[in-house]
Amino acid sequence: MTESVQWAHSTCPHDCPSTCALEVEVIDSKTIGRVRGRKGHPYTDGVICGKVSRYADRVHHPNRLMQPLKRVGPKGVGMESYTPISWEQALDETATAFQETAKEFGSESVWPYFYAGTMGHVQRDGIDRLRHEMRYSGQHSTFCITLADSGWNAGTGKKRGTDGREIAECELLVVWGGNPVNTQINVMHQFQKARRARNAKLVVVDPYRTDTAEKADLHLKLRPGTDGALACAVMHVLFEEDYADWDYLEQYTDCPQELREHLKHRDPQWASAKTGIPVSQILEFARLYGSTPRSFMRIGYGFTRSRNGATAMHSVNSLPAVTGAWKYKGGGALYGNTELYQLNKTMICGLDLLDPKIRILDQSRIGPILCGDAQDLGTGPPVKAMLIQNTNPMMVAPETRKVRQGFMREDLFICVHEQFMTETAAMADIVLPATSFLEHDDYYTASGHTFLQISPAVIEPPGECRSNHVMLQQLGTRLGVKHPGFQMTAWELVLKTLADSGFEGGNNPEKRSFQIDFDPGFETSHYLDGFEHPDGRFHFRADWNQWPFAAEGMPQLPDHWEVIDEADSDKPFRLVTAPARWFLNSTFTELEISRKKLSKPRVKLHPQDCQEMGFSEGQGVRIGNERGEVQLEVEPFDGMQPGIAVG
Ligand SMILES: Nc1nc2c(c(=O)[nH]1)N[C@H]1C(S)=C(S)[C@@H](COP(=O)(O)OP(=O)(O)OC[C@H]3O[C@@H](n4cnc5c(=O)[nH]c(N)nc54)[C@H](O)[C@@H]3O)O[C@H]1N2
Ligand SMILES: Nc1nc2c(c(=O)[nH]1)N[C@H]1C(S)=C(S)[C@@H](COP(=O)(O)OP(=O)(O)OC[C@H]3O[C@@H](n4cnc5c(=O)[nH]c(N)nc54)[C@H](O)[C@@H]3O)O[C@H]1N2
Numbered sequence: 293m294t295e296s297v298q299w300a301h302s303t304c305p306h307d308c309p310s311t312c313a314l315e316v317e318v319i320d321s322k323t324i325g326r327v328r329g330r331k332g333h334p335y336t337d338g339v340i341c342g343k344v345s346r347y348a349d350r351v352h353h354p355n356r357l358m359q360p361l362k363r364v365g366p367k368g369v370g371m372e373s374y375t376p377i378s379w380e381q382a383l384d385e386t387a388t389a390f391q392e393t394a395k396e397f398g399s400e401s402v403w404p405y406f407y408a409g410t411m412g413h414v415q416r417d418g419i420d421r422l423r424h425e426m427r428y429s430g431q432h433s434t435f436c437i438t439l440a441d442s443g444w445n446a447g448t449g450k451k452r453g454t455d456g457r458e459i460a461e462c463e464l465l466v467v468w469g470g471n472p473v474n475t476q477i478n479v480m481h482q483f484q485k486a487r488r489a490r491n492a493k494l495v496v497v498d499p500y501r502t503d504t505a506e507k508a509d510l511h512l513k514l515r516p517g518t519d520g521a522l523a524c525a526v527m528h529v530l531f532e533e534d535y536a537d538w539d540y541l542e543q544y545t546d547c548p549q550e551l552r553e554h555l556k557h558r559d560p561q562w563a564s565a566k567t568g569i570p571v572s573q574i575l576e577f578a579r580l581y582g583s584t585p586r587s588f589m590r591i592g593y594g595f596t597r598s599r600n601g602a603t604a605m606h607s608v609n610s611l612p613a614v615t616g617a618w619k620y621k622g623g624g625a626l627y628g629n630t631e632l633y634q635l636n637k638t639m640i641c642g643l644d645l646l647d648p649k650i651r652i653l654d655q656s657r658i659g660p661i662l663c664g665d666a667q668d669l670g671t672g673p674p675v676k677a678m679l680i681q682n683t684n685p686m687m688v689a690p691e692t693r694k695v696r697q698g699f700m701r702e703d704l705f706i707c708v709h710e711q712f713m714t715e716t717a718a719m720a721d722i723v724l725p726a727t728s729f730l731e732h733d734d735y736y737t738a739s740g741h742t743f744l745q746i747s748p749a750v751i752e753p754p755g756e757c758r759s760n761h762v763m764l765q766q767l768g769t770r771l772g773v774k775h776p777g778f779q780m781t782a783w784e785l786v787l788k789t790l791a792d793s794g795f796e797g798g799n800n801p802e803k804r805s806f807q808i809d810f811d812p813g814f815e816t817s818h819y820l821d822g823f824e825h826p827d828g829r830f831h832f833r834a835d836w837n838q839w840p841f842a843a844e845g846m847p848q849l850p851d852h853w854e855v856i857d858e859a860d861s862d863k864p865f866r867l868v869t870a871p872a873r874w875f876l877n878s879t880f881t882e883l884e885i886s887r888k889k890l891s892k893p894r895v896k897l898h899p900q901d902c903q904e905m906g907f908s909e910g911q912g913v914r915i916g917n918e919r920g921e922v923q924l925e926v927e928p929f930d931g932m933q934p935g936i937a938v939g
């Protein structure tokens with residue numbers, strides 16, 4: 293007898309540029325088996341990472357939250373502080389807490405808080421519809437992309453770039469501030485094709501020797517936060533040694549003569565002193581880059597983890613505009629494609645209800661905010677109640693010490709909707725069990741490719757799990773919401789959003805998965821029909837004031853902006869918090885395989901530093917500063933400069 297195996301289409305929902313097309317083995321209506329990449333997808337093409345290929349262990353994990361919980365013991369302990377309650381009771385108590393808080397302190401004292409646990413737009417962003425209708429405080433989402441986005445857009449005008457598939461056609465790939473072997477394996481898959489076909493070269497710009505850097509022809513090990521200096525010196529050489537494409541510069545950029553003048557003194561010696569990279573390597577890279585027309589820059593998020601990230605990104609992003617690499621197939625740059633997708637999300641986000649006068653709080657400042665920081669709170673009330681979906685701020689938000697202190701407040705009502713008892717859930721008064729992407733409907737856009745993928749649920753929700761959308765509907769009903777978005781199912785919201793954006797979704801009652809390619813074609817993705825500024829040019833002169841939150845004193849032309857925390861005798865190391873291959877931010881910590889692959893959290897320190905400080909391999913150390921601290925094991929590592937700690 294032959295066994296008939298059923299495979300359903302799905303899309304990886306995690307916060308990863310790859311947004312891989314998946315195939316999921318369906319064992320029965322409640323159980324999945326294997327998960328694999330979907331062959332033939334034009335970009336992800338059957339390749340996925342190790343953690344998602346073990347997804348059955350995550351969806352069917354014995355620690356999955358299965359029923360609503362109410363806290364009856366102390367915060368921060370976990371399951372034993374909770375007792376099961378019904379959904380009715382959990383939602384009633386949450387609604388009552390929000391209503392009473394809003395009545396006493398005003399609606400802005402309630403702060404819905406979310407990030408990127410799932411990247412599906414319906415399930416991720418629906419919380420904004422509740423926010424806007426109830427006039428709760430807004431959220432400025434600054435965990436990750438803000439600095440990079442503004443730096444990129446200052447140059448090109450829009451967050452889009454060369455199609456990732458063209459990596460396969462390059463002669464040189466420059467991976468700058470990213471570690472795709474860990475964080476988006478598909479880049480390496482595309483690059484292998486270029487390497488096989490024409491021996492394409494790989495340059496990696498990263499403070500430490502990552503698994504990606506291991507594969508590089510040239511690895512530039514710079515000091516963290518000095519990318520602006522490196523980029524300036526490279527452009528200095530491009531101008532001085534005649535690699536600049538003046539026809540391109542005159543036609544497509546705003547002030548090339550001025551840039552050249554500005555860079556006159558930012559030479560490799562100047563940059564070497566700041567970056568710690570030898571002059572010879574800067575020259576080698578500049579000459580290789582300048583002499584290779586089909587040079588593809590894959591720009592990651594790494595260097596944007598420093599305070600000068602926006603100006604560093606803008607400086608790096610200026611390189612292909614100097615050489616004119618944008619003109620060539622396999623040339624140009626890609627940081628992210630999210631603005632390719634022009635979607636009308638009014639129905640999901642309740643944008644028609646948004647009142648710009650309502651206070652917006654900075655997500656990354658949650659610690660100070662919960663501790664009552666007057667600058668953050670402005671003239672508004674303190675935050676007294678929160679709904680948290682899709683994020684684990686106790687682990688991921690900066691200034692850990694204050695985050696913890698804030699969450700410990702007994703006068704703060706917290707409802708967390710989660711799949712697992714995370715560190716944040718363990719601080720909540722009410723914990724609600726959430727579905728996974730395999731158990732709800734949604735659509736996904738990508739950062740690293742051009743497809744919008746529509747993916748219905750593959751199995752039924754386990755236990756009493758409910759999706760973010762259903763939870764918001766049911767809480768909203770209790771709060772008296774009227775927006776039509778609350779009346780629709782998640783699937784109806786998917787189709788409505790597509791229809792409102794001018795795409796054919798059909799009524800599709802049998803819920804088929806499908807995808808739409810937003811590839812704008814070669815001319816547009818390479819900005820050959822103009823950059824996205826009113827003058828159609830790439831801007832070497834950045835207008836930072838177009839962003840309401842821009843800092844004072846940002847250099848307009850590419851530069852090294854000296855606002856980072858330099859190491860000193862008190863704090864001798866600069867910290868790099870690099871993504872681990874078997875975890876995704878704080879997700880996958882429950883997976884046995886991930887725990888096995890990275891048995892202990894470690895900090896890489898240069899052997900010279902270890903010797904000076906008397907540290908040996910495996911020794912436990914506490915690293916930290918006034919904002920927080922963490923206990924790690926020392927791993928002596930010579931693949932970086934001294935004075936850097938890689939956690
Ligand atoms: N396995 C895994 N995959 C992930 C994630 C994960 O945690 N684990 N996270 C996901 C998310 S949310 C994101 S945003 C992406 C991020 O993925 P990436 O774009 O790869 O960016 P980062 O995670 O910031 O770090 C990448 C590299 O930047 C380097 N870096 C740090 N500081 C600097 C600097 O000042 N200059 C330069 N040039 N490099 C620097 C780090 O050493 C690191 O190797 O990955 C996603 N995918
Ligand atoms: N310590 C540390 N801090 C970091 C990072 C890091 O790697 N380590 N990375 C930084 C970066 S680049 C980013 S983008 C941010 C990311 O920060 P977060 O967006 O908070 O990412 P995660 O830590 O993965 O937490 C996501 C949570 O969402 C839950 N979740 C997943 N799907 C759903 C769903 O459908 N519904 C609900 N209700 N919950 C769901 C998961 O179980 C998980 O606990 O963190 C930043 N800070």
Ligand code: SF4
Nearest residue numbers: 304308311312341344
């Ligand atoms: S590489 Fe990224 S998008 Fe692909 S399966 Fe892994 S986490 Fe998901």
Ligand SMILES: [Mo]
Nearest residue numbers: 307435436437
């Ligand atoms: Mo991120």
